């Protein structure tokens with residue numbers, strides 16, 4: 586059971602449906618194994634519903650309904666026109682054919698992913714991650730600057746957040762570093778320690794520019810963390826400074 590949890594503000598945002606990004610997926614992964622936070626989210630959802638119930642309805646002017654219907658009709662007409670144009674363009678147009686071929690490739694990739702899911706290859710992953718990852722942690726195409734620290738970019742980074750797995754080899758220590766922004770870390774497997782404590786699977790930790798730490802994976806197994814950052818890490822030790830150029 587997790588000892589470190591997302592802040593209440595984050596759980597409130599999640600309950601209100603405001604975390605439609607990497608942070609939301611990470612929070613959902615924590616929630617899957619944390620009854621305490623599930624309970625809080627249900628409470629916040631209930632509170633949100635109650636607030637809507639007691640709020641005073643606002644009068645809208647009489648023309649609003651007809652304007653809405655006119656816009657919907659226009660939207661439908663535009664959409665029908667666009668799909669007719671695309672289907673005409675598909676005949677004999679090389680650019681469109683290429684796009685189609687690319688899309689077919691993407692569909693085949695998805696098909697492969699789906700087959701793996703059915704075969705149970707990544708059934709051990711938290712549900713919110715299953716449709717994004719091709720396989721379980723040990724079979725991901727890890728890359729990195731050394732054997733002791735490797736990373737895998739999760740394909741749902743956006744303008745605001747970078748989502749990445751880090752694998753710290755058993756017994757290895759990360760270079761000492763601080764953070765330029767916020768880094769939310771969820772321990773997925775294995776465990777690590779820093780001066781502030783010991784972190785095990787399910788633990789959700791927030792580090793920011795006031796955090797200076799040097800996480801060390803426990804000896805027994807590699808530690809895999811799901812990190813969501815809103816700004817790059819900033820290495821502060823001698824070796825760490827050498828790694829800064831490689832950190833996005």
Ligand SMILES: [Zn+2]
Nearest residue numbers: 590591619622
């Ligand atoms: Zn929790």
